[in-house]
Amino acid sequence: AQSVTQPDIHITVSEGASLELRCNYSYGATPYLFWYVQSPGQGLQLLLKYFSGDTLVQGIKGFEAEFKRSQSSFNLRKPSVHWSDAAEYFCAVGYNDMRFGAGTRLTVKP
């Protein structure tokens, strides 16, 4: 069955530390891949997207993601986390429809 999995429900990192949020998908073909961020009480904002081409994608706010076909993964990374990055992050897959992972809540320690 088609699915999007974010294995980590909650992650805590210290400000200035690096971050990696995991996303795995299960689809027959390579779908379109997205990462969104949601601040409390707000809608979702697109961080970055992958359609084809270079497997390392740069996004807004210093985020990047790497598509690995062999692992069916699209992990989100940031070299140095800022306190303002605390939010919920959603991986999404667009194929015949759009499906979102369950989200990973990021807490940033001062």
Added chain:
Amino acid sequence: KAGVTQTPRYLIKTRGQQVTLSCSPISGHRSVSWYQQTPGQGLQFLFEYFSETQRNKGNFPGRFSGRQFSNSRSEMNVSTLELGDSALYLCASSSLSSAGSYNEQFFGPGTRLTVL
């Protein structure tokens, strides 16, 4: 370019009532999708409209319905409200141009529905 707007932002209803939520997509976007977001179930897809036609539908009961107008504005309706319908309802628009090709979705701020 104005973003996706949703009205109202907050709504309080009682069980058994019905509610209509409205969404205005980004100008030029023909695809509008609706999602329900709750702490327990996360973000769940309700339905998607493209050029006034429902293209996809999630796994929700028939009490949840929607429509899209010729100007791409969309409404969703929930009849016979239940306590479990309390949620943040998000609308997203996309410049989807043909079936099967998915561009990124742009989300509105959501409508917070509370059912008492």
